[in-house]
Every structure is written in structure tokens, then in C-alpha cells.
Amino acid sequence: MxxxxxxAPALHAExxxxxxxxxxxxxxxxxIAATVAVGxxxxxxxxxxxxxxxxxxxxxxLAGVDLGQAVVAVLAVLMISGEYGTGMILLTLTATxxxxxxxxAKAIVLTGLVLVAGTVxxxxxxxxxxxxxxxxxxxxxxxxxxxxxxxxxxxxxxxGSVLYLALVGLLGLGIATAIRDSAAAIGVVLGVMYLFxxxxxxxxxxxxxxxxxxxxPMSAGLAIQATTGLRALPISPWAGIGVLAAWSTGAMxxxxxxxxxxxx
Amino acid sequence: MxxxxxxxxxxxxxxxxxxxxxxxxxxxxxxxxxxIAVLAAALLIAVFALLPxxxxxxxxxxxxxxxxxxxxxxxxxxxxxxxxxxGNGSITVRVTSLTxxxxxxxxxxxxxxxxxPWAKAGIIITAxxxxxxAYAAVMVTGSHGVRMQDDFTQDVAGLPxxxxxxxxxxxxxxxxxxxxxxxxxxxxxxxxxxxxxxLTGLPxxxxxxxxxxxxxxxQTSASEASxxxxxSAATGVFDHVGLTWHGGAWVGLNVGGGNxxxxxxxxxxxxxxxTFTVTGSGDIAPAVAxxxxxxxxxxxxxxxxxxGLIVLAVVGAxxxxxxxxxxLFGVTLMASPHxxxxxxxxxxxxxxxxxxxxxxxxxxxxxxxQRVLRGNGAYVYPVSALTQVRVIVGTAAxxxxxxxxxxxxxxxxxxxxxxxxVVVVVIVLPYLFAVAAxxxxxxxxxxxxxxxxxxxxxxxxxxxxxPQVTNTYxxxxxxxxxxxxxxxAVLCAWAALALGLAVFLLRRRDx
Numbered sequence: 014m015x016x017x018x019x020x021a022p023a024l025h026a027e028x029x030x031x032x033x034x035x036x037x038x039x040x041x042x043x044x045i046a047a048t049v050a051v052g053x054x055x056x057x058x059x060x061x062x063x064x065x066x067x068x069x070x071x072x073x074x075l076a077g078v079d080l081g082q083a084v085v086a087v088l089a090v091l092m093i094s095g096e097y098g099t100g101m102i103l104l105t106l107t108a109t110x111x112x113x114x115x116x117x118a119k120a121i122v123l124t125g126l127v128l129v130a131g132t133v134x135x136x137x138x139x140x141x142x143x144x145x146x147x148x149x150x151x152x153x154x155x156x157x158x159x160x161x162x163x164x165x166x167x168x169x170x171x172x173g174s175v176l177y178l179a180l181v182g183l184l185g186l187g188i189a190t191a192i193r194d195s196a197a198a199i200g201v202v203l204g205v206m207y208l209f210x211x212x213x214x215x216x217x218x219x220x221x222x223x224x225x226x227x228x229x230p231m232s233a234g235l236a237i238q239a240t241t242g243l244r245a246l247p248i249s250p251w252a253g254i255g256v257l258a259a260w261s262t263g264a265m266x267x268x269x270x271x272x273x274x275x276x277x
Numbered sequence: 278m279x280x281x282x283x284x285x286x287x288x289x290x291x292x293x294x295x296x297x298x299x300x301x302x303x304x305x306x307x308x309x310x311x312x313i314a315v316l317a318a319a320l321l322i323a324v325f326a327l328l329p330x331x332x333x334x335x336x337x338x339x340x341x342x343x344x345x346x347x348x349x350x351x352x353x354x355x356x357x358x359x360x361x362x363x364g365n366g367s368i369t370v371r372v373t374s375l376t377x378x379x380x381x382x383x384x385x386x387x388x389x390x391x392x393x394p395w396a397k398a399g400i401i402i403t404a405x406x407x408x409x410x411a412y413a414a415v416m417v418t419g420s421h422g423v424r425m426q427d428d429f430t431q432d433v434a435g436l437p438x439x440x441x442x443x444x445x446x447x448x449x450x451x452x453x454x455x456x457x458x459x460x461x462x463x464x465x466x467x468x469x470x471x472x473x474x475x476l477t478g479l480p481x482x483x484x485x486x487x488x489x490x491x492x493x494x495x496q497t498s499a500s501e502a503s504x505x506x507x508x509s510a511a512t513g514v515f516d517h518v519g520l521t522w523h524g525g526a527w528v529g530l531n532v533g534g535g536n537x538x539x540x541x542x543x544x545x546x547x548x549x550x551x552t553f554t555v556t557g558s559g560d561i562a563p564a565v566a567x568x569x570x571x572x573x574x575x576x577x578x579x580x581x582x583x584x585g586l587i588v589l590a591v592v593g594a595x596x597x598x599x600x601x602x603x604x605l606f607g608v609t610l611m612a613s614p615h616x617x618x619x620x621x622x623x624x625x626x627x628x629x630x631x632x633x634x635x636x637x638x639x640x641x642x643x644x645x646x647q648r649v650l651r652g653n654g655a656y657v658y659p660v661s662a663l664t665q666v667r668v669i670v671g672t673a674a675x676x677x678x679x680x681x682x683x684x685x686x687x688x689x690x691x692x693x694x695x696x697x698x699v700v701v702v703v704i705v706l707p708y709l710f711a712v713a714a715x716x717x718x719x720x721x722x723x724x725x726x727x728x729x730x731x732x733x734x735x736x737x738x739x740x741x742x743x744p745q746v747t748n749t750y751x752x753x754x755x756x757x758x759x760x761x762x763x764x765x766a767v768l769c770a771w772a773a774l775a776l777g778l779a780v781f782l783l784r785r786r787d788x
Contacts, residue, residue, distance in 0.1 A: 036692075055710075058721040076716055080706060087698045094694065098602055196598065196693030200591040203701045207709060208584055214713035215580045217331045217573075217655070 023109045023118035030101075031092065031122055040088040041130040044081050044178070048134035052077030053141040061150035061157065070151050070160060071170035071240040074142025078174050078235070081134055082181045085127055086202045089185030092119050094195030112272045116190060120265065123186055124179050131178035135171050166240040173237030173254055180254070180261045181206070184230065187264025191271045205260070206231045223247045230260040297613050297622040305626055308599075311592050315634045318588040318676075322638030325581025326646030331573055333654035342564055343409035345429040346477075350658060352492070353408040353429075354533030354559025357401070358546045359486030360525045367451040368400050368485050369519040371465065372417050373442050379494045380507035380539065388540065391509070392419040395562075395747055396491040398513025398555065400450050402457050403484050404476065406530055413474035414488070414561065415448045415459035417513070423448070424745070425459035427474035429563050432745040435461040435471040447517075455479050465517070486527065487546075489513040489557035493537075495747055508537035510544065512556040533559055565748045566740050566755060572656030574755055575668060576737045578646025582672055583708070585638055587701055589631045589676050593683030594696035596627050601691050616783040620688060624681045624776060631680040635673030643669050660739045667761060671736030674765055678733070678772045679704060685775035689782055703771075707731035712752040719751055723758040730771045732757075735764025 031037050055076040061068055096102040109115050143160045151157040162168050184205070189198035209229030216222045226232040226247040236246055236253030243249070248256065305311060345351040362368075377392035399416025413427035415435070423435030423446055440446045447462040455478070459471040491511035529546045536544055537558050546555040566574055597620075600606040613619050643665055650657050660668075679700055687696040707729040711722040726732050735757035742750045750756040757764060 055716055058717050060718065073716070076710075079709070080702065083698055083702045083706075087694055090694050194595075194693075196591045196595045196697050199694045199697045200587045200701070203698065203705070204584065204587045207701065207705045208587070210709055211583050211705065211713045212325070212328075212330075212580055215330050215577055217333075221330075 020114055020118060023114050024121060026105070026108065027115075027118045027122040031126065034091070034095065036091065037088070037126070040084055040091070041126060043084040044088070044127070044130040045134040045137060047084050048077035048081030048131075049137035049141060050077065051080045052138035053145065056142050056145045056149075059149060061152075061155050063150075064155045066150070066155065067242075068151070069239055069241045070142060070146055070157055071167055072235075072238045074138050074146065074160065075135065075170060075174050075238050077134070077138055078177060078238070079231075081131075082178060082206060082231075083203060085131075085178050085182045086185040086199060086206070088127070089123055089182040090189040090195050090198045090202065092123050092186055092189070094189045094193060094198055097193045098195060113269055116186075116265070116269050116272055120183055120186055123182050127179045127182040128175060131175040134178075135174045138174075139171055164240075169250060170238045170240055173250065176254060177234050177237060177257065180234065180257045181230075183261040184257070184264045187261065187266070187268035190268025191264070228256065230257045233257060292613060294618060294622065297618060298625060300609075300612070301619075301622045301626040305596065305630060311595065314588050314592050315630055318585040318592075318631075319634040319638035319641075321584040321588065322579070322581035322635070322672075323641040323645070325584060326578040326642035327649055329649065329653050330580070331577065331650050331653055331655035333572075333656055335651070335654045335656045344659075345409050345563070346411045347428060347430060348659075348661070349430065350564040351409055351429045352560040352562050352564050353410075354531075354535060354537075354557075355397075355488045355490035355561055356544050356546060356555055356557030357406060357484075357486055357488045357530045357532050358527050358553060358555055359406065359484045359530065360527055361482050362402070362452065362485040362522065363482045365451075365453050366485070367449060367521040368402075369447065369449040369517070370400055370487065370515045371445050371447050371517040372398060372440050372513055372515055373445045374514040375417050375419065375440050375511060377419065377491055377509055377511040378543070379509045388510075388543075391494070392511065393491055393494050393509050393747065394418070394420040395560070395745060396489075396509065396511035397424075397561070398489040398511060398515075398557075399487070400448050401486065401488050401561075402450050402452055402476075402479075404479055406484055406532055408533055411476045411479060412561070413450065413457035413459065413476060415450055415461060415471060416488075417446050417448070419491075419511070421745075423461045423471065425472040425474070426561070426745065427457070427472075427476065429561065430743070431472075431474065432743075433459075433472035435459075435469070436463060450485070452479075452483065452485075487513070487515050487518075487553055487555050488561075489555040490559045490561060491557065492560040492562070492747060495749065508539055508558055510539055510556055510558040512554060515553040515555070516551050518551065518553065527553075531557070535559070560746070562746045563741070563743050565743065565746050566658055572658050573650060574658050574739045575643055575647055575660060575665060576739060576755055577650065577655075577657075578642045579639060579668070579672055579737055581638070581642060582676070582734075582737070583705055585635065585676055586679055586704060587697075589634070589680045590683040590697050590700040591693075593627050593631065593680030594687040594693045594700070596623055597684055597687040598691060598693035598696065617780045620685075620776065620780055620783060624684055627684050628677045628681045632673045632677035635676035636669065639669040639672040658739065664739055668737050668739060671761060671765060675733045675736060675768060678765075678768050679730070682730070682768075682772045682775050685772065685779040688779035689775070703730045704733075705731075708734060715751075715753050722752060726752055726758050726764070727767070730768045732759055732764040733768035735759045736761040 185202045192198040213225040233253040234257030237250045343353045377396050378388040379391040381387050396419035397416045401414035403412035404410040415425045417440040422437035425433045447465045449460040451458045458473045460468045462468045491509045493506050494509045495506040683700045707725045708731045711725045740755045
């Protein structure tokens, strides 16, 4: 009870800060625009000329998450680095001396915002896929029923993508809390996300390639988008998003510990 | 008491661009984090090259194939019905048929009728029957008409259309010293010169004769992610063989010696009543990497470029956004009110520093990385020293220009985080979508690598696309749509645009 009393004003404070900061609304709109635009572009470029063309319609229509996550990362980094940049963090910690409460409040506000923007972004991508894919050969005759959220696998891909974005946000917040400088923090976050797949592509040994895909936050996390060929996946969808959750938890713990025991 | 007023030892203004450069360089080198970051970027590029990403068995058994007269790796396998030619002379034949067989891809194996586009049958003059010898040949092909080819890389088109009994093709090769000229004709009376080849050092006695060969059949899946294929064989039927010298006995030889897993007895030749039937498999062409090839290129050693790029983009962005945050920019502009020149000085300093770091990192990566790859048994395509220098210098240039773009976007947005995110996303994401883990079909992929800043990575490519070799020439296998320097030029155009916008905004708005 006592903890809740502490947390409520901290939450309110974080909400006020993020609400009144100049870039927040634009970044949230950016998450939606980037995700839907790239998803629609990839969908529009993809054709399935015959049955067994090997495309996963969920992955194709939700490909915009690959870019949307970068905007989420920027938002997450600014949640805390912005305060270090302006010195606002001192004021924040004076008002809420329990530092873990500050970080948890930030995490809750960030997750709420990303879940809302992510849901809109994913629904937009699904809608674009539903409109475009049937005209590009993704027809029942080629083994692809019309995309629908009533389909269990597709619902998992869509809801999982929203969850994926939220977890990327927490990963970014944790790393930014640990590193403090915004430019360096975003470099580390984007490096962790994008470098694994680039390196994986150069590995010839299939066993090592599989291991890399199992531990990389982006490759493993995006397994949640798979609706076809689940047996061939290096990691199952839920285990994959679990790997990303482990990265996010690790980053938040590291950030939290450093915030706790370090001078601001 | 006389008080001497304080006189600054610094000379009076106005300060030139050189002073501005010195000021910016001082700012850069005195921030320890930036210097460490630049060194770390060079180290990262080098370290990634040392990872054991590729394994092979070339350290157990040799993987090297034949090398052509130009020093490049070649395929040189064909069935050759030959005899020696001492001095100058000319050979003429008529080809009445070119047919082929392709091994079925199914488990049952077996052959089916089918002719691959670059199946070849014709006449050839070669320095020797050793693989990789200098040669000139004129031939009919599966679906590219008559061609004259020499020394593996040269290819000239002759008469179009397929060869049939109703539309035979007459071919002629004439040797005069080091020069070999090829002719073709539809009727044996009206001849057209196709091309002339100069074969430096062609010995006095060359080998001349009929040949047939057929490169492997390739089939790409709809998503282009997987490629399947199998060996093929081609059979050419020749008659009206005419020699300008007293011909000797014809000898059959399977150059290269392999049979590509074809059924025994497929390859060979038969003769009777002035007609020769020659069946061969393989190719006389440059060896290519990718779907139809083996081995890796030196580009493989430079995967650390992306890690270095992210670090250097952070440095480039911070070089200006830190001034905004610490309110140093006002002082900078007071010292040098010409805002465009301030940005230019910053760009020169950050460009030069990141170029140097990239050069060191890439040079170590390419030199040591190749040794690591070979040590692990991977087959590395040999490239000339000049190409290696281009790859190293090009990589350094990509990193430097990317850092300058980060600087410019930092000036435009005044937020380091946004500048870094933009630079990483516009270079790494298109690369990811088009090259590393392609999600797009070939057409859009090529446009991504023509228009986005990721086009610059073409400067790291070492492979050459040969129209006369069937292969999947896609970025995934290291074939970019733009030539190396054109790709870098695309990135430079983006940098110029960003710098222009930054100068415009710097002049217009309050610091």
C-alpha cells in the first residue's frame, strides 16, 4: 500500500513530463507511420505467383516493425537521456528519492505509450496486408486464406508484434539508463538490434547460424511473427519473444542497478 | 608605476579556414570519449574479421580451380576433339544440331532432354589442352545465338537464333600469328567476321578442334532464397569439317577430366561419314561466386563495417550536438561568425578522423581476415591488389561520409539521438532488407541499393557479373546493382544534400 502511494505521484510526474515534452507525440506518430508505411511497401512489392512460394503473409505485412522499433528505441532513450541532458534528473530524483520507483514509473508510462502506438501501427499494417495481399497471389488457391485476427497464428503474430515493440522500448530504456548519453545509448540499442542479423548472414556454419538466431533479440523476438513453417524456425514464437524479454529484463536490471548505486 | 596592459599572445583576426580547422581539431582530440570511440570503431572493424564465421575443407584438400590468362579463377571443362596446328591455318565447320540433357533434380535422378541457355558447341584454338590455357573459340549456344569468346572473359555476339538442321550455322577460325579471327555464316558462302582475339604468347603449335560443353542447370525458387540445380550435357553435331592444312588424326579428350556425376558414357564423341557428334559438360568461362559458385569473397572480412559505422555515427552526431547541449556553439559562432564555414570545418575534421580510423580497421580486417578464412579452410576468391585497395579505401570512405551525414543531421535536428537513429536506419536497414536477410524480391531490392545510402556498400563488392555465365546475380550473393564508385557517389549525394540543408538551417535560425 505504502509503495503504491509512492508510485502514484511518480507515475503522474512521468506522465506529465512525457506528455508535455515536444517530441513525444511526433515520435508516437512516427512509430505508426514507419511501421505501416514500410509494412505496406514490403507487402506491395511481394508476389506469390504459385502455391508453395514460401512467403509468410504475417511476416510480410508486419515487416514495418523492423523500422518502427527504431523509433520506439528513440522514444525510450529520450525518456531518460533527455533528463540527463538537461539536468532535470536531479529534480526528478529530489522529488522521488527512491530511484527504482522513478525507473519503474518511466517503464510503465513508456510501455503504455508504446502499447497504444504499437497497436495502432500493427492494426494499420494488418489492414494494409488484408487489402493488398489477396491481389498479389496470396489467395486460398495458393494456400493463403484472407488475413484475419480471428486466426490464432495470425493473432499471435499481430499481438506479439505489439508486445515486441513494448519490449524493445524497455530494452532501450534500460540501456539508456545505464549509458545516460542519448547518442551513445541509441547507438548501443540499434547495434544490439540490427548487428546480430547482419553478422548472422555471414556465418556459413548452419549450427552457429541457428544459435545466433536463437540469442539475437531481433531475430528471436520476431519469431513471434511467424505463421508458416514453424517447424523450421530456429526458435519457437513464444520462446523467441521470451529471449527478447530476457534481454529487456537484463537491460532494465543493469540500468536500475547503475541508477541505484551511481552518482547522477 | 607603469602598468603594461595585458597583451594576448594570439594574433589578431580575422581567422582563416586553417585556424577554424585547428580549433575544431582541438575540440575533437580533447574529448577523451570521442577519441576512445574512434579507436574502438577501428578495433571493432578488425575484430569482426577475426571471428571464425566461415569453415571449409580447403585446408585439407585443395580447392583451387584453374586460373585463366588474366589471373582470374575460371571454369575450363569441355569435351575436345582436337589435333595440332603448326603455324597459321584455318578451320571451318558446319553445325547442324545442338541438343542437351539435364539431370532431374528429384531423388530418382536420371536425365531429361533440355538445353541450358549457355550450352556451347563450336570450334576452338587453344594454346594447350591444359585447363586455363589461352584460347579463342566461335560457337553456337543454347539460346544466345553464335558467339565468339576468348580468354574466358571476352564475349562477342554473332548470328542470332537457334541452330537446327533447317538453319545450320557455319563457323570459321583463322589463326595468323597471335591473332585469331572468328567468322560465321548461314550458308557457307557469305561470311561475316564476328571478332578478333589477340592471344599473347600463343605457341607455334596450337591445339585446334571441335568442342561441346554445358554449364550446370540452375533453378531459383520464387522467394530467391534457395537455388537448386544439377549438371547438364550438350551434344553438337558437326559436318563439312574443312582444314587448310594436312589434317592428322582426331583425338578425343575430356578437358578437366570430370563427368559432373552424369551417367557413365554420356561424354565423348563419335564420327562417321564426315559427321562428328561431340557431347560435353562443364563450361569455358570465368568462375563465379554465389548460387552457382563456391567460396567467399574478401567482402566477408568486412562485416564489422556496420559496428564501426554505428560508433562513428555516434561520434559524428555528438561532435555538433554536444556543442548545442553545452552551449558551446554560441562561443564557436562568436569566434567564427561564418556559420557555413564552421560546419565545413567540423565536417573536414570528423571526416578525416573517421576516414583514418576506417582505413586502419579495414586494412587490418582485409589482410588478417583473409588469413583467418583460409586458415579455417574457406575458399577465398582471389582478387587483385588494386581491388583490395579499392575495397579498403572505399570502406573507409563510406564510414567517413556516414559520419559527416550524422554531423549534418545533428546540425539539422540538434538532437544526437535522432541523428544517430536516422543514419543507422537509412544505411543498415536497407542493407538488412536487401542483402543480409532479403525480404524483398529482386526488383525492389535493386532499387533500394540504387537510391538509399546503403548503395555505398557496393564499394565493398569484388565480384563481376558476366552476362555469358548463368548465375543468380543478386545482392545476397555479393552482386550489387551499381558499380563500386557509383554506389559511393549515391552516399556522397545524400551527404551533400544533408550538409546543404544543415548550412541553410544554421544560417536561418538562431544558434
